[in-house]
Amino acid sequence: MLKIDKIYFLLLLVGLFTFLTACGVKTEKNATADTFSEPVAIEVPDTGTSKDEHIITARPSDEVVSEQTSVTPTTLPEITKYVSRRVVAPRYTDIWSESDLVPTVLPHWNDRSSDQWFQVDLRGKDLRGLDLANDNVLNDLLHSIFDTNTLWPDGLPDGFIPNSILEIGKNPGLGVRQLHDKEITGAGISIGIIDQPLLTSHVEYKDNLVLYEEIPALDDYDAAMHGSAVASLAVGKNVGVAPGAWLYYIAGKNINDDNKTTYEYTAQAINRLLDINETLPKGQKIRAISISIAFISSNTGYPEIEEALARAKDNGVFVIGVPPTF
Numbered sequence: 428m429l430k431i432d433k434i435y436f437l438l439l440l441v442g443l444f445t446f447l448t449a450c451g452v453k454t455e456k457n458a459t460a461d462t463f464s465e466p467v468a469i470e471v472p473d474t475g476t477s478k479d480e481h482i483i484t485a486r487p488s489d490e491v492v493s494e495q496t497s498v499t500p501t502t503l504p505e506i507t508k509y510v511s512r513r514v515v516a517p518r519y520t521d522i523w524s525e526s527d528l529v530p531t532v533l534p535h536w537n538d539r540s541s542d543q544w545f546q547v548d549l550r551g552k553d554l555r556g557l558d559l560a561n562d563n564v565l566n567d568l569l570h571s572i573f574d575t576n577t578l579w580p581d582g583l584p585d586g587f588i589p590n591s592i593l594e595i596g597k598n599p600g601l602g603v604r605q606l607h608d609k610e611i612t613g614a615g616i617s618i619g620i621i622d623q624p625l626l627t628s629h630v631e632y633k634d635n636l637v638l639y640e641e642i643p644a645l646d647d648y649d650a651a652m653h654g655s656a657v658a659s660l661a662v663g664k665n666v667g668v669a670p671g672a673w674l675y676y677i678a679g680k681n682i683n684d685d686n687k688t689t690y691e692y693t694a695q696a697i698n699r700l701l702d703i704n705e706t707l708p709k710g711q712k713i714r715a716i717s718i719s720i721a722f723i724s725s726n727t728g729y730p731e732i733e734e735a736l737a738r739a740k741d742n743g744v745f746v747i748g749v750p751p752t753f
Contacts, residue, residue, distance in 0.1 A: 510639040516626050516650045519551040529553045536570040547571035553578040597666045613669025618661050619700040619716035621693060624678045626650035631663035632674055641678045642696045654678065657717060675700055675713055681720060690728030693718060697735035701742055715745045
């Protein structure tokens, strides 16, 4: 699957913020975010892949529930949508055992550990049986990761308010919400993303998702975390830089059958988006493509990716990647 250093989440956000600020496209005043037609098959160039039409309906456990309504109501015109397959998220029980979901002790945070991300992983956990009402666990909780499905006990230490932390985390920062208040939301443009299999039913972006395809077919893969995070940062109704933009998404991989890095599929995905772009009307053109990967000249498929990137540049499409880390 696609590789990325986590620090480049921020680079993606900054890149999209800069680009969409420059676009300065406004939405209509006093509009709502629910003026969408039902998804139907969109007429786009054929790649020979499956074109089964799906109406996206999330399972209850797949739905990410937000207590906050859309920060910036926007109107997106009716548009036809195409999703090659309905991708679902793995359930908590696919990752952890039933007993792991009801821990008997809170994990401890160790600042010297090489694992700086998942030491205190409380996503989907039932913590109601734990005594957390003391300051001894505050540092562990402040370094934890949790979600809206985490169940908390009644007592928590002062300074740790989960709902407030979740709401603060929805703010993209960098003055983006102030731009939203001025109706600069990315409306009138489209964004392409090439990343991991996407949870197509996610409430942050499902209304903005115009197209989802896979190159190559990834039928054996569930939705992955990274693509959903990038899509949410780009066009999410609560956390996104451009909640008014359309999203064209292609899932792929950068590992070949020999388990070596290849850019063959990424180049195909770029060209696919550019082919689609040629069919879109002026008010729906793809203006930027996000690819969370660094391109190294020694890897397979580098000439193909150079050619695809050159084509994007010639077509006025801004491609956001990441610099090599080695």
